[in-house]
Amino acid sequence: MFMSLDAWIAVGVVLTVFPLMAFSRLGPDIILLGAVILLMTLGVIDPQQALGGFSNSGLFTVAFMYVLVAGIRETGGIDLIIRYVLGRPNSERGALARLLLPVALLSGFVNNTPVVATYIPAVMSWSRRLRLSPQRLLMPLSFASILGGTITLFGTSTNLVVHGLLLERYPALGMGLLDLAWVGIPVALAGLGYLLLLGPRLPPARKGVASAFANPREFTIEMEVDPTGVLVDRTVEEAGLRHLQELFLVEIERAGNVVSVVGPGEQLKGGDRLVFTGTSDAAVELQQIRGLIPSRDDTSSLEKEFKERRLVEAVVSNQCQFIGQRIRDGHFRTLYGAAVLAICRGGERVKGNLGQVRLQPADVLLLEARPPFIERHRQSRDFLLISELNGAARPIHEKAPLAWGLLFGAVLLAALGVLSMLNAAMLGAALALLTGCCSVGAAKRGLDTQVLLTIAASFGVGAALQSSGAAEVMGSGALTFVAGNPLLLLIGTYGVVALLTELVTNNAAAVIIFPIVMSAAESLG
CATH class of the missing domain: 3.30.70.1450 (Regulator of K+ conductance, C-terminal domain)
Known part of the structure; x- marks a missing residue:
């Protein structure tokens, strides 16, 4: 199949975006917004396609989850975990067990990015009390949140965004909150076991740079x-x-x-x-x-x-x-x-x-x-x-139980199908503001605008690949490469996306690759 001029432009922009995000000092949001502006200026996409990401349900679900987590942070809700869950373990491996298991569980129901951001000051404080090097706890914290995020659709912003793309394309294929759990739970348990067994041996025991100053x-x-x-x-x-x-x-x-x-x-x-x-x-x-x-x-x-x-x-x-x-x-x-x-x-x-x-x-x-x-x-x-x-x-300690209740209430409403994930997150965020668990200023500070803009702009780049026909051509090429084998296509998708996430954000990689993979899957029937 031959590609049109628009398709070549779209592919050229995508191939330029990846190295720019990997090696330049510009943020991914700036680079992707610039790519969308260029594609719209050259007529590859129209304004509706360029701004389509800003109306995606997954994007707004992520934003409302940030507000819910800001409510927990403002009320000192994490302090309850430090006091009643983390405690004072007797060894470093015991400290890892008390840290990783609740983080993975929490990340299954709360977007993992704000979970890590909320936990970092708590872990720094906790490590000082235990007289442990914080470096030996922070990296396992990050990995545990990623592993926990694979359990549910709420777990990572990437899950929510890709699910939003799927609903736009095939509304009947909407997934439930726990549909990923049968794959996510075994993966999370295997990863956590690895961290607990080998985690204490891998990071070097050294003082942080900050300690010198x-x-x-x-x-x-x-x-x-x-x-x-x-x-x-x-x-x-x-x-x-x-x-x-x-x-x-x-x-x-x-x-x-x-x-x-x-x-x-x-x-x-x-x-x-x-x-x-x-x-x-x-x-x-x-x-x-x-x-x-x-x-x-x-x-x-x-x-x-x-x-x-x-x-x-x-x-x-x-x-x-x-x-x-x-x-x-x-x-x-x-x-x-x-x-x-x-x-x-x-x-x-x-x-x-x-x-x-x-x-x-x-x-x-x-x-x-x-x-x-x-x-x-x-x-x-x-x-x-x-x-x-x-x-x-x-923090407003007396409202910490209410903040946790709002979060788990939103998760429960979405899990039982009473409300959609977007509506549940929206209701929880609104109640967090109305009950005083989170001020408007704290909600604004809690929103990671770089992540949100990166996600929204990625939709425009993905739309360029789709509308120009480049995704279809690249999907056909992928099918030829894997000889029409669905398993090989799945393995190849994992490999390519994993490689791209080493260069760019996971949200951008997933949104840009999505139309190519969907075209290949449609060709397989």
Whole structure:
């Protein structure tokens, strides 16, 4: 069969796209959008075909799943897994077992990309507590999420996107949520077994690059036991405050008295002020512990809407109006709309509780503030330097069970066929916003726009191969190569797609190859 000029142009664009994505610094979304614009300009595809990916049900299902996972992240839902599932294993293999099995199971029902993104900070924190190198846990985490994603249609964005393409072409061939499980479960179990048996032996035991540049500064950090929280009447040991890596509980201030020697059996009371010493990274970790809140010296509007807060590091200038004043007496929180969580002076901790510390020039403050604080005070004479830390402020812990309930409710509705996957994900995302599990800002930040744009643009490139006839010609060539054997065609498809995913994103590879494989399958009948 002979290919038309449009077909040659489509093939040429595809052959150019792959090396560009593999070797250039441009993102895959930019390259694929550029390819779609070129194909539309040359008349290979029309505007409807170019924009067809933006109306695909699979794309929107992926987007709504991102919002659902953002709700779990904002409510500290992963902390429940760390507390009740991960725990404190006795060996590295035990740690891998506690990590990989729940990750694989969760990835079967939640898009694996946000699962990994949500788990990474939790695993970093967990590895510090276990004194394990995070590198030996992070790579198995990634592989476990991929293996779990093969179990259901919800598992990966690629599953959802290819299923959306299948529905567009053959609406009657729609698949159920668990139709992939009979293949996915054995594959996942085999892969997890390999990781558990050989995983501890393969990664080299070395310190990360980041450790060479670790922040040696020691902060004084003050937190308060929430009177209505889960830590009231628990001992220090039971609350998990005894074995915190890079953190040490120095003293407890209770009703005007100071407990200076804090033993593991010391019982916590509501309103206790806990004074820790540790690094800024450890201070970020402390914010994630359920039942602890920043010390409250006075009331301000900061008490409301804490889900939008960020952790900020600020260096006090010699022109700051609070120089020489106590943090508590100066009403720092009321004036700046920011709560002082920790203070560091000359790289060392400051003795005493934070409220009694008199500020000096060059003091480094760890603040909990709303996003506008950074822009408002970046040029302020009160601070020499302001930077946002890589870590969110306190999650809304009390809504964590609701966030998990919304996720599993959406999965259950889709699995039972009550709603389509798109409708179930859409309903779950809407309820996450309406119930306050996830703010609009957090939902926007949770959307991986690069992945979504890459998927949408891939549809335009795939449409060019289909409409120009290039897919049919290439499908016929593939059939000739495998001598019309369906098994060889399946093996060849796996091989080609696996090779392409080494060069480009898996979504782009699947969408571009889809029309070629479908043409070959149709020819086989």
